[in-house]
Amino acid sequence: MKLSLSTRSCTWIVTVGVGIWLTSCTKDPSVTPQSPVSGTPAKADQSVNNWILENMQTVYYWNDKIPASPDTTLSPSAFFYSLLYDYTNRANPERDRFSWIQESAADLKASLSGEQKTTGLEVKYFLRSAGSTEVIIKVLYVLPGSPADKAGLKRGDFISTINGQKLTTSNYSSLANDPTTFAYGLAKVEAGKIVDxxxxxxxxxxxxxxxxxxxxxxxIIGAKRIGYLVYNQFIPGPNGSSTPVYDQKLEQIFSEFKARGVNELVLDLRYNPGGYVSSSVKLASMIAKGVDNTKTFYRTEYNKDVMAELQSQNQTAQLTTRFQTKAQNIGGNLSRVFVLITGGTASASELIINGLKPFMPVITIGETTYGKNVGSITISDETGKIKWGMQPIVFKSFNAQNQSDYSTGFTPTIIKSEPLDLKPLGNLEEEYLNAAVAQIVGNGTARISADQGPQLPAIGSSVERRAGGSNMFDDRSPLNR
Structure with a gap:
């Protein structure tokens, strides 16, 4: 169902319940918008700024908070961020820390479909010791088939130099992102210390x-048949493809889970910053207990102008997204679901947690999630005259019990932090999975171990950056809609 909204010379199409993107990619709030530039902006910039303002006034969730007289002499990027609700006020957890803009709409759309220029590493950054200015990179996982994978890098590796330079708090951001070719100097944990x-x-x-x-x-442990899934972004299929091959893979996995009598589920979303709502609906519909296409997964609330337009057109039913009736659903065999989480678990991942809670116990293990209960859409100029693309927040989401109280994140049921020395994902001794299995089968077979190994000061991660983490160096992280 589509809703047309006319504002002056702009005709807006809001697709309700379809194509919505919930992700934690965002402009890093640690980056202050550029200062106003005196004088008259270039004609091209003025045209872009007019386009930005008109669209934001129409669909932005906080459109009533847009400044009455915004400074149109700013560059398009700085102008966009000047419109955001309480953007620089970190004391306000309800502020807009998620909307972002890119100079290339094509690049924006590609990144939302998991296509980007990368080595294939997802990493976490630590100080080498408390009070030190030296930085160590820990590899969280490596994308299969990526350049890093082909070079032999793996989860748990440590990087202490890049292109011959030791990493420090003053150079690690540029060294880790600016070059195209990286010579990674490796380190290891030896007797509780990092050794080059x-x-x-x-x-x-x-x-x-x-x-x-x-x-x-x-x-399979006794009578327990435990399904385990590591899922790192909600993407239906490859960029530019009309075939939802990744959604189909999820369906194949749950078909196998069902055929083999899985009666406990561990969903690993610790490195998942969000993605397309369409994929989250499919995943939740294969997990939730007692659901079909009559049960509410989530509902959306837009700004007052969009809501009034929907009401006037009798389209408010389209604000509710329901579960799907899926033959692969294993909810009938589950009494609960375990979800592994970190600060990089955001947006569509949090939507899964919130949406499942009314239907079954959701036991979370790990660290507090990012806290993104709002969603965005991709806006680009269909005429092609303006090359920019933006991803503004346009709605807030609520579950079937009208709950949306996680703007500061979900606090884990069981608090856990990853040790410095990582075990492979899927290994039953791996910290997070071990904690879930301990809950499932009892301490006689598995245990919840204390955090082991050195605990160094963490200063951010690439996952948090993709989730919009405010402590990361990148000036733009992918959010979701």
Whole structure:
């Protein structure tokens, strides 16, 4: 169902319940918008700024908070951020820390479909020791088939130098992002300390399409048949493809889970910053207990102008997104679901947690999630005259019990932090999975171990950056709609 909204010379199409993007990619709130530039802006910039303002006044969730007389002499990027609700006020958890803009709409759309120039590493950054200015990079996971994978890098590796330079708090952001070819100098944990080695892995970044379905397994322990899924972004299919091959892979996995009698589920979303709502609906519909296409997964609330237009056209029913009736649903065999989470778990991942809660116990293990209960859409100029693309927040989401109280994140049921020395994903001794299995089968078979190994000060991660983390160096992280 589509709703046309006319404002002056702009005709807006809001697609209700379809194509919505819920992700944590965003402009980094640590980056202050540029200062106003005196004088008259270039004609092209003025045209872009007019386009930005007109669209934002129409669909932006906080359109009533847009300044009455915004400074149109700013560059388009600075102008966009000057419109955002309480953007620089970190004391306000309800502010807009998620909307962002890019100079290329094509690049924006590609990144939302998991295609970007990358080495294939997702990493976390630490100070080498408390009070130190030296930085260590820990590899969280490597995209299969990526340049880093082909170079032999793996989860748990440590990087202490890039292109021969030691990483420090003053250079790690540029060294980790600016070059195209990276010579990674590796380190290791030895007797509880980080020790440099002579090993160097050289990797050249390339445009790469990630497959978000990283790993699935079934563990049989006594009467327990435990399904485990590592899912790292809600993407239906590859960029530019009309075939939802990644959604189809999820369906195949749950068909196998059902055929093999899985009666416990561990959903690993610790590195998932969000993605397309369409994929989250499919996933939730294969998990939730006692649902079909008559049950509410979530509902949306838009700004007052859009809501009034929907009401006038008798389209308010389109604000509710329902579960799908899925033959692959295993909810009948589940009494609960375990979800592994971190600060990089955001947006569509949090929508899954919130949407499942009315239908079954959701036991979360790990760290507090990012806290994104709002969603965005991609806006580009269909005429092609304006090349910019923007991803403004346009709605807030609520579950079937009208709950949307996670703007500061979901606090885990069981608090856990990853050790510095990581085990492979899917290994039953891996910290998070071990904690879930301990809950499932009892301490006689598995245990919840204390956090082991050195605990160094963390200063951010690429996952948090993709989720819009405010402590990261990148000036733009992908959110979701």
């Amino acid at each position: 080695t002579q090993t160097v892995k050289t990797v050249t970044a390339e445009v790469f399409q990630q497959n978000p379905v990283l790993l699935d397994s079934i563990y």
